[in-house]
Amino acid sequence: xxxxxxxxxxxxxxxSRKGALRWxxxxxxxxxxxxxDPPTDAGPGIAYAVDQRDRPLGTAxxxxxxxxxxxxxxxxxxxxxxxxxxxxxxxMSVERRSDVxxxxxxxxxxxxEGDGLPSLVCDxxxxxxxxxxxxxxxxxxxPAIVRALAELTRCEGILARNDASVREREGLARETVLLSGExxxxxxxxxxxxxxxxxxxxxxxxxxxxxxxxNRHRIGVLARGEALDCFSYHGSFALHMAERAATVTALDSSxxxxxxxxxxxxxxxxxxxxxxxxxxFDVLREFSEQSRSFDTIVVDPPAFAKSRSSLxxxxxxxxxxxxxxxSLLAPGGYLFTASCSxxxxxxxxLEMIESAAAASGKRMALCExxxxxxxxxxxxxxxxxxxxxxxxxxxLP
Numbered sequence: 112x113x114x115x116x117x118x119x120x121x122x123x124x125x126x127s128r129k130g131a132l133r134w135x136x137x138x139x140x141x142x143x144x145x146x147x148d149p150p151t152d153a154g155p156g157i158a159y160a161v162d163q164r165d166r167p168l169g170t171a172x173x174x175x176x177x178x179x180x181x182x183x184x185x186x187x188x189x190x191x192x193x194x195x196x197x198x199x200x201x202x203m204s205v206e207r208r209s210d211v212x213x214x215x216x217x218x219x220x221x222x223x224e225g226d227g228l229p230s231l232v233c234d235x236x237x238x239x240x241x242x243x244x245x246x247x248x249x250x251x252x253x254p255a256i257v258r259a260l261a262e263l264t265r266c267e268g269i270l271a272r273n274d275a276s277v278r279e280r281e282g283l284a285r286e287t288v289l290l291s292g293e294x295x296x297x298x299x300x301x302x303x304x305x306x307x308x309x310x311x312x313x314x315x316x317x318x319x320x321x322x323x324x325x326n327r328h329r330i331g332v333l334a335r336g337e338a339l340d341c342f343s344y345h346g347s348f349a350l351h352m353a354e355r356a357a358t359v360t361a362l363d364s365s366x367x368x369x370x371x372x373x374x375x376x377x378x379x380x381x382x383x384x385x386x387x388x389x390x391x392f393d394v395l396r397e398f399s400e401q402s403r404s405f406d407t408i409v410v411d412p413p414a415f416a417k418s419r420s421s422l423x424x425x426x427x428x429x430x431x432x433x434x435x436x437x438s439l440l441a442p443g444g445y446l447f448t449a450s451c452s453x454x455x456x457x458x459x460x461l462e463m464i465e466s467a468a469a470a471s472g473k474r475m476a477l478c479e480x481x482x483x484x485x486x487x488x489x490x491x492x493x494x495x496x497x498x499x500x501x502x503x504x505x506x507l508p
Contacts (some may be wrong), residue, residue: 236481
């Protein structure tokens with residue numbers, strides 16, 4: 112086989128039939144166990160992959176110490192991965208967000224494998240960007256990525272929130288570092304007319320939870336009467352519900368999170384939100400003992416299943432909190448519930464909702480099934496790109 116003309120300086124890596132099939136089926140990862148005779152002298156960066164018959168498969172990011180050894184970038188065997196390549200691929204991702212930008216100033220610009228840019232995440236907060244470079248191979252292209260993002264978005268600053276634990280498995284340091292311009296400690300953003308403050312340097316993820324944007328808007332449109340926002344964090348769901356509900360109870364176990372939620376309420380001039388600190392399981396039990404009911408409820412907990420081994424206990428937790436929430440719904444009331452646990456699949460999530468409904472003794476109708484918004488694309492043949500699932504249900508008296 113003739114070697115591609117661009118192969119100089121990049122290793123040729125042979126992968127097993129199993130690994131080659133993953134790429135053929137549309138999944139961009141090849142694991143270490145499917146790399147045959149990995150090179151011992153090749154640092155992270157670009158590699159060319161071939162199958163065991165020396166047929167070229169494509170051009171990939173190479174991470175020598177990672178369990179995910181190869182991440183497919185381009186099916187062209189001799190692709191030139193230079194500044195122009197990154198600019199073109201990032202431009203396509205940015206252009207796909209034009210519809211999202213009409214209703215929000217904070218959204219995801221790049222969703223890693225979902226946008227054909229494996230291990231790269233970029234979120235936009237108004238005039239600033241926050242990125243995560245999550246593989247050793249990708250880190251080699253940091254300058255090219257920063258230049259492309261700056262040129263395409265005309266942002267005022269780019270911050271790297273490279274503090275995710277996955278970087279340790281790549282042999283990379285965990286850090287938060289300014290890459291370009293200036294990025295403030297706090298940024299005011301908006302979605303569907305609701306304003307809130309984000310903390311790009313210290314907040315969860317890259318500064319805020321952007322993946323529930325459309326669901327916040329949806330339940331806000333339906334909200335009425337007395338509303339309850341469980342696991343409220345900084346009050347994003349509560350703020351949307353407060354536009355139409357008479358009162359909203361924002362419940363969270365963190366006093367600090369609720370103080371941030373209060374700032375967001377003040378920012379929007381909302382005086383009909385009550386902030387309650389406490390464990391959601393305990394407080395919902397107390398509400399039940401007090402015979403309280405709510406017309407609109409949101410249950411959006413943190414990930415209960417952080418690993419496959421914790422799946423069964425997580426499902427029990429999801430079942431219990433949803434059963435308690437359903438029991439508090441007033442006749443005709445709406446409940447929006449969600450899980451961000453990757454290991455809780457959509458079938459398991461729906462099965463849990465059905466079981467919780469039966470245990471609540473209520474007639475619960477499934478109105479809508481929610482998935483990730485368009486700026487967090489979930490590829491059907493790359494399940495790792497999807498983690499968020501939700502359901503809107505209604506009490507039918």
